[in-house]
Amino acid sequence: xxxxxxxxxxxxxxxxxxxxxxxxxxxxxxxxxxxxxxxxxxxxxxxxxxxxxxxxxxxxxxxxxxxxxxxxxxxxxxxxxxxxxxxxxxxxxxxxxxxxxxxxxxxxxxxxxxxxxxxxxxxxxxxxxxxxxxxxxxxxxxxxxxxxxxxxxxxxxxxxxxxxxxxxxxxxxxxxxxxxxxxxxxxxxxxxxxxxxxxxxxxxxxxxxxxxxxxxxxxxxxxxxxxxxxxxxxxxxxxxxxxxxxxxxxxxxxxxxxxxxxxxxxxxxxxxxxxxxxxxxxxxxxxxxxxxxxxxxxxxxxxxxxxxxxxxxxxxxxxxxxxxxxxxxxxxxxxxxxxxxxxxxxxxxxxxxxxxxxxxxxxxxxxxxxxxxxxxxxxxxxxxxxxxxxxxxxxxxxx
Amino acid sequence: xxxxxxxxxxxxxxxxxxxxxxxxxxxxxxxxxxxxxxxxxxxxxxxxxxxxxxxxxxxxxxxxxxxxxxxxxxxxxxxxxxxxxxxxxxxxxxxxxxxxxxxxxxxxxxxxxxxxxxxxxxxxxxxxxxxxxxxxxxxxxxxxxxxxxxxxxxxxxxxxxxxxxxxxxxxxxxxxxxxxxxxxxxxxxxxxxxxxxxxxxxxxxxxxxxxxxxxxxxxxxxxxxxxxxxxxxxxxxxxxxxxxxxxxxxxxxxxxxxxxxxxxxxxxxxxxxxxxxxxxxxxxxxxxxxxxxxxxxxxxxxxxxxxxxxxxxxxxxxxxxxxxxxxxxxxxxxxxxxxxxxxxxxxxxxxxxxxxxxxxxxxxxxxxxxxxxxxxxxxxxxxxxxxxxxxxxxxxxxxxxxxxxxxxxxxxxxxxxxxxxxxxxxxxxxxxxxxxxxxxxxxxxxxxxxxxxxxxxxxxxxxxxxxxxxxxxxxxxxxxxxxxxxxxxxxxx
Numbered sequence: 001x002x003x004x005x006x007x008x009x010x011x012x013x014x015x016x017x018x019x020x021x022x023x024x025x026x027x028x029x030x031x032x033x034x035x036x037x038x039x040x041x042x043x044x045x046x047x048x049x050x051x052x053x054x055x056x057x058x059x060x061x062x063x064x065x066x067x068x069x070x071x072x073x074x075x076x077x078x079x080x081x082x083x084x085x086x087x088x089x090x091x092x093x094x095x096x097x098x099x100x101x102x103x104x105x106x107x108x109x110x111x112x113x114x115x116x117x118x119x120x121x122x123x124x125x126x127x128x129x130x131x132x133x134x135x136x137x138x139x140x141x142x143x144x145x146x147x148x149x150x151x152x153x154x155x156x157x158x159x160x161x162x163x164x165x166x167x168x169x170x171x172x173x174x175x176x177x178x179x180x181x182x183x184x185x186x187x188x189x190x191x192x193x194x195x196x197x198x199x200x201x202x203x204x205x206x207x208x209x210x211x212x213x214x215x216x217x218x219x220x221x222x223x224x225x226x227x228x229x230x231x232x233x234x235x236x237x238x239x240x241x242x243x244x245x246x247x248x249x250x251x252x253x254x255x256x257x258x259x260x261x262x263x264x265x266x267x268x269x270x271x272x273x274x275x276x277x278x279x280x281x282x283x284x285x286x287x288x289x290x291x292x293x294x295x296x297x298x299x300x301x302x303x304x305x306x307x308x309x310x311x312x313x314x315x316x317x318x319x320x321x322x323x324x325x326x327x328x329x330x331x332x333x334x335x336x337x338x339x340x341x342x343x344x345x346x347x348x349x350x351x352x353x354x355x356x357x358x359x360x361x362x363x364x365x366x367x368x369x370x371x372x373x374x375x376x377x378x379x380x381x382x383x384x385x386x387x388x389x390x391x392x393x394x395x396x397x398x399x
Numbered sequence: 400x401x402x403x404x405x406x407x408x409x410x411x412x413x414x415x416x417x418x419x420x421x422x423x424x425x426x427x428x429x430x431x432x433x434x435x436x437x438x439x440x441x442x443x444x445x446x447x448x449x450x451x452x453x454x455x456x457x458x459x460x461x462x463x464x465x466x467x468x469x470x471x472x473x474x475x476x477x478x479x480x481x482x483x484x485x486x487x488x489x490x491x492x493x494x495x496x497x498x499x500x501x502x503x504x505x506x507x508x509x510x511x512x513x514x515x516x517x518x519x520x521x522x523x524x525x526x527x528x529x530x531x532x533x534x535x536x537x538x539x540x541x542x543x544x545x546x547x548x549x550x551x552x553x554x555x556x557x558x559x560x561x562x563x564x565x566x567x568x569x570x571x572x573x574x575x576x577x578x579x580x581x582x583x584x585x586x587x588x589x590x591x592x593x594x595x596x597x598x599x600x601x602x603x604x605x606x607x608x609x610x611x612x613x614x615x616x617x618x619x620x621x622x623x624x625x626x627x628x629x630x631x632x633x634x635x636x637x638x639x640x641x642x643x644x645x646x647x648x649x650x651x652x653x654x655x656x657x658x659x660x661x662x663x664x665x666x667x668x669x670x671x672x673x674x675x676x677x678x679x680x681x682x683x684x685x686x687x688x689x690x691x692x693x694x695x696x697x698x699x700x701x702x703x704x705x706x707x708x709x710x711x712x713x714x715x716x717x718x719x720x721x722x723x724x725x726x727x728x729x730x731x732x733x734x735x736x737x738x739x740x741x742x743x744x745x746x747x748x749x750x751x752x753x754x755x756x757x758x759x760x761x762x763x764x765x766x767x768x769x770x771x772x773x774x775x776x777x778x779x780x781x782x783x784x785x786x787x788x789x790x791x792x793x794x795x796x797x798x799x800x801x802x803x804x805x806x807x808x809x810x811x812x813x814x815x816x817x818x819x820x821x822x823x824x825x826x827x828x829x830x831x832x833x834x835x836x837x838x839x840x841x842x843x844x845x846x847x848x849x850x851x852x853x854x855x856x857x858x859x860x861x862x863x864x865x866x867x868x869x870x871x872x873x874x875x876x877x878x879x880x881x882x883x884x885x886x887x888x889x890x891x892x
Binding site for chain 2: 033072073074075076077097127133134137138140141150152153154155156157158160161162163164165166167168169170171173174176177178193194195197213214217220221222223224225249250252253255256257260302303304305306326329330350351352369370372373375376377379380382383384385386387389390
């Protein structure tokens, strides 16, 4: 997979190295550890505008580690180079009527990167999953094993290539969402699943945040096996508030579950089937955060679902725009006011807030990830130094 | 296990007294009769009474015990219900056994957030019992679920017959409260779905009691599926049964459970519980589908068609809940049924890529002949998790050792075909020395440094999982030989 475009992209300046093999990557990391250089690992660059701006780090283009290695649909397992483009993997899976159950979240549209640049390694490093995370788990629930080079300049493996494995510590979990601060992933093995043959979206209109959360909780607690539940409030342009529940699977089952939802949710108003292509547009709009596209600052707030409305109650009066995913457990906020108000609202709701999109000056000042309690932060720091004693991967992107 | 520290053993009375000052009354056990029930877990081939047992009932007591032991350099082995099949809770002669059985309360249930918060000594089945009135259940269902505790499930990342569809423990736990070896109390995760930073909870689950002591667990609960139906399918050979499994999954069907048994296991189970299993088949599949009725019924028909295409000799679908449970009764009794075949059995737990199943079973039969011991096979066919049951007689000198060697050969075979040493039972002491079959020293050192980040003095459950105990200072050094790796071209997965 050529990534020659890296050199021509106006965002890409400064020194770039492109190791073509594991020994070359290890040599590069060893050299950095000796010289005190910092390495910025880069897959497709779709999340380059996430976190504090990076200065003075040597960029490592991981594009040399791309390509499918093994895929046996009947085994539900796929192994690929970490820099394999996500869209290639998704197309390959779709051809076998399979999918990545966690519905990877594509940051490119909200972070101003070109479409189609996400790599599977970047998806894993960020650990960000989309709407189906609610029912089917996140990236971390589907990474079975990996090969990587740690900050110690050592190639190592963890996990396995089978769907059920408890041999040794579950380092794949630790790598998901580690943002490239533990090791440079070179090869990954994922659990894949059959894609639903049919899907339908049921909608309720006009609910307030509290009612929406309750309707979604009732749906999630029912036997309808709802795969995704989201809510967009009324827009300033007069579009009604919309609570959407997605049901996937075999056609007769989808029909029966939609009917069950309609009767279970009667108390919240009339439940309608959202026809295609509106249903598809709703979920892809959620994936690209289209309803909040014009907000300069975007926060991703993770809370227990029942506390989603409390976050809205705290921040809507001071100007925040928002939407719910994950039945209220994921609150996307468009809010350019006081960052500490967002962090405080998230913490008091029992969760945390991630700063996803912001102007450079704000990202330089406000950490992307919510600061942790001292004891947990110290433990994290010890884990980081265990994998990367010299801080080769500490580019300042995360403070 | 590591040699007992004589200096620690010499201080036993002082240690017992210090523990009594923290946990009053009869919760500190130091007489030989009281220690005996703790001398082994579910892996009874290994026995070692602990130096002393302490049974705290508050997080503050756990923290105080660990803080004191940490300061005094005394080792601690945590124990849940003691059902581990890999020796995860095997005591140390010079160690404190920290029993968590008194942490047995369900603390909170929130149906809106679909979580239950429980103490670690609550049994797996008790979580389901606590929420079933409202139509919910806790999905992971290890076969010991009536006895095993949630804390132990978290430590071992326990599975069960339903994990192909519903995941292992790690996929169903949202948060924990833990006590570190130095006495610090931390919370990892919570009731929300994603962690705030590194997924430390993810690495804690399945760490086999080496990283921290769990004092509270928040699990995800699910609405009980509307229906469950099962098929009992007999095949003339394991090849056709294996192909049927692959075809079911290729058809986009993920059964709630899919179990296979070989001829020896079928006959033993049938003689034991009279489940109505066909006796003229070489392999038996139980396929269970759950979900809405509108889904179960057509999919049962679909699976039946797939089975017939693969040459099924018999195929019965459960017409009632009683019949479904009878199909399972034989499978669930497969382990005790081995008692009819031999005085003892040794249960293995490797996972393989399913497509290698016929070859693995063929070579297992060869190994069986070489070692002169019988083997029956039951396995979680959906995810390739094998449970070969090696038959032996511990009263015949040398048979236990041969059974262990046979078991090790089977696990090496699993790794050779691209699988792993353990699918759900854990490494513990049992598979500790086989870890180098799957991982290089560099791989293992990356795992051990995680241990060092949690417990730098290696006082918590030492001697398990890792074949060699490296001191953390030694592991921390960084050697760079111009980025050269010893065997750069070696395939390393």
